[in-house]
Amino acid sequence: MADEPLILGIETSCDETGVGIVRGHTLLADALASSVEEHARFGGVVPEVASRAHLEAIVPTMQRALTDAGVTLADIDAIAVTSGPGLAGALLVGVAAAKGYALAAEKPVYGVNHLAAHVAVDTLEHGPLPEPAIALLVSGGHSSLLLVDDLARGVTPLGATIDDAAGEAFDKVARLLGLPFPGGPPIDREARAGDAASIAFPRGLTAAKDLAAHRYDFSFSGLKTAVARWVEARQRAGEPVPVADVAASFQEAVCDVLTTKALAACRAQGIETLVIGGGVAANSRLRALAEQRAEKYGIRVRVPRPKLCTDNGAMVAALGSHLVAAGVAPSRLDLPADSALPLTTVSV
Amino acid sequence: MLVLVVDSSTPAVTAALVEVSADGVASRAHRCTVDARAHGELLAPQVDAVLADVDARPRDLTAIVAGLGPGPFTGLRVGLVTAATMGQVLGIPTYGVCSLDAIGYPAASGEPVLAASDARRKELYWAVYDGAGQRIVGPEVSTPVVAAARARELGALVAVGDGAHRYADVLDLPVRVEPRYPDATVLALLAAERIRAGAPGERLTPLYLRRPDAVAATGRKPVLP
Ligand SMILES: [Zn+2]
Numbered sequence: 001m002a003d004e005p006l007i008l009g010i011e012t013s014c015d016e017t018g019v020g021i022v023r024g025h026t027l028l029a030d031a032l033a034s035s036v037e038e039h040a041r042f043g044g045v046v047p048e049v050a051s052r053a054h055l056e057a058i059v060p061t062m063q064r065a066l067t068d069a070g071v072t073l074a075d076i077d078a079i080a081v082t083s084g085p086g087l088a089g090a091l092l093v094g095v096a097a098a099k100g101y102a103l104a105a106e107k108p109v110y111g112v113n114h115l116a117a118h119v120a121v122d123t124l125e126h127g128p129l130p131e132p133a134i135a136l137l138v139s140g141g142h143s144s145l146l147l148v149d150d151l152a153r154g155v156t157p158l159g160a161t162i163d164d165a166a167g168e169a170f171d172k173v174a175r176l177l178g179l180p181f182p183g184g185p186p187i188d189r190e191a192r193a194g195d196a197a198s199i200a201f202p203r204g205l206t207a208a209k210d211l212a213a214h215r216y217d218f219s220f221s222g223l224k225t226a227v228a229r230w231v232e233a234r235q236r237a238g239e240p241v242p243v244a245d246v247a248a249s250f251q252e253a254v255c256d257v258l259t260t261k262a263l264a265a266c267r268a269q270g271i272e273t274l275v276i277g278g279g280v281a282a283n284s285r286l287r288a289l290a291e292q293r294a295e296k297y298g299i300r301v302r303v304p305r306p307k308l309c310t311d312n313g314a315m316v317a318a319l320g321s322h323l324v325a326a327g328v329a330p331s332r333l334d335l336p337a338d339s340a341l342p343l344t345t346v347s348v
Numbered sequence: 349m350l351v352l353v354v355d356s357s358t359p360a361v362t363a364a365l366v367e368v369s370a371d372g373v374a375s376r377a378h379r380c381t382v383d384a385r386a387h388g389e390l391l392a393p394q395v396d397a398v399l400a401d402v403d404a405r406p407r408d409l410t411a412i413v414a415g416l417g418p419g420p421f422t423g424l425r426v427g428l429v430t431a432a433t434m435g436q437v438l439g440i441p442t443y444g445v446c447s448l449d450a451i452g453y454p455a456a457s458g459e460p461v462l463a464a465s466d467a468r469r470k471e472l473y474w475a476v477y478d479g480a481g482q483r484i485v486g487p488e489v490s491t492p493v494v495a496a497a498r499a500r501e502l503g504a505l506v507a508v509g510d511g512a513h514r515y516a517d518v519l520d521l522p523v524r525v526e527p528r529y530p531d532a533t534v535l536a537l538l539a540a541e542r543i544r545a546g547a548p549g550e551r552l553t554p555l556y557l558r559r560p561d562a563v564a565a566t567g568r569k570p571v572l573p
Contacts, residue, residue: 046562059432089421092425093425096388096433103395104433106405333393334393
């Protein structure tokens with residue numbers, strides 16, 4: 001094991017400053033600093049606030065990761081960094097930091113795709129990923145369904161949200177219900193006491209006519225509006241809003257669509273592995289429903305533990321490790337941060 | 349003592365190596381590219397290039413000096429994070445210098461001078477220096493009209509820097525041609541005492557001068573077509 005490459009990963013695409021260290025598929029450190037509390041009162045991530053926080057956090061977070069792993073930068077074989085997609089200014093802090101570390105320590109640097117890293121992180125929990133696999137990535141910033149043929153060289157987008165990201169819908173509905181930001185955890189908590197069948201909220205892009213053009217795409221904007229209308233009607237009538245029932249019914253609608261489409265993709269392609277990643281993968285109902293439905297078709301669902309689902313440095317290190325093992329060439333020092341990096345580009 | 353200097357507070361992305369000795373600061377290698385939109389791409393290769401120019405390795409560095417701005421935030425952070433991370437790896441001190449000082453100090457010649465860089469949004473980052481090149485007011489951010497009025501009150505009869513060039517009409521002061529951007533050797537000169545004394549390294553805190561625009565990202569939009 002000791003001769004497997006030691007890889008460091010840096011993540012700054014949104015509001016988490018993450019530094020992870022892995023050896024092969026073994027996680028050695030996963031240090032994280034979050035600016036989430038600074039954004040809470042704005043109901044969403046403020047890019048400049050996140051960028052400032054990354055600059056302050058990067059050096060201490062790196063120090064923590066090195067201490068936790070019991071290694072120094074001289075021991076590291078390569079440095080991987082999220083070069084996109086994400087918030088441009090936030091990405092740039094991480095990319096410039098990775099180059100500074102790489103330059104000073106005279107190590108290669110790999111600019112990698114954030115979404116591919118969400119897939120790769122599962123290897124730290126469940127070992128090498130069978131290829132091909134289907135990946136469902138759901139967070140506040142993205143909702144995508146991918147075909148993973150070769151995680152080192154390219155993944156094929158099958159579908160994505162055409163409006164809001166799934167996590168964004170959680171944030172907006174949480175706000176409607178007077179729950180805190182980010183909305184995922186409080187809705188999950190409230191929903192446990194509610195009846196998921198009490199309100200029939202719409203399932204976006206599941207009608208036969210929509211499936212023709214959007215078989216694997218998602219839409220959560222209509223759902224969000226339906227929840228808003230339902231809640232406002234109650235409020236206008238002077239009736240109390242049954243928060244737990246709304247949360248449970250909303251959550252059920254999201255999880256129903258996500259799992260239905262993800263499993264349909266697996267079956268259509270004859271693929272037996274579904275990986276779920278991104279912050280929304282930490283949702284307890286999504287995990288349970290995916291497993292329950294997949295079992296019927298003999299499909300194995302792989303979901304990393306919640307801390308690895310949300311943005312972190314370990315996922316970037318995991319992808320870096322995979323790229324090094326696959327013999328992929330490192331990036332150049334003029335590697336840019338690309339806020340719209342396409343999924344087909346795993347490393348730049 | 350071989351010292352790395354970086355500044356990314358203006359469109360001039362700068363990396364330089366200087367030799368700091370008991371009696372002076374001498375430039376050894378210098379790379380500067382003027383491009384307001386590519387700080388992230390340009391700086392690291394330039395650091396690599398100046399090291400190669402003098403056949404040095406990062407471990408040969410004694411200290412790093414960085415221009416703290418003020419400057420447009422995104423570009424400014426590139427220089428500071430580069431300096432901070434390299435300093436961390438190498439275990440060497442990092443020192444910060446107000447970037448405007450590296451324009452105003454070398455421009456001073458006996459009378460007060462206004463040094464200004466572009467702050468975008470029709471504003472300037474500026475400071476006023478006395479005849480000996482010491483900063484007497486600033487750094488501040490304001491419209492060129494306000495900067496010009498303050499500069500006149502302080503007896504400045506000349507302006508310098510890229511911001512002064514851009515707003516020469518409004519400032520209504522003669523503009524000295526050089527330096528247009530922060531001078532890397534001067535940045536090192538202004539940190540030379542600290543470098544020679546082996547003073548403890550400093551946390552590189554940017555001179556933002558403006559609060560962040562506190563508007564949440566409107567839906568981090570889907571990244572797929
Ligand atoms: Zn993510």
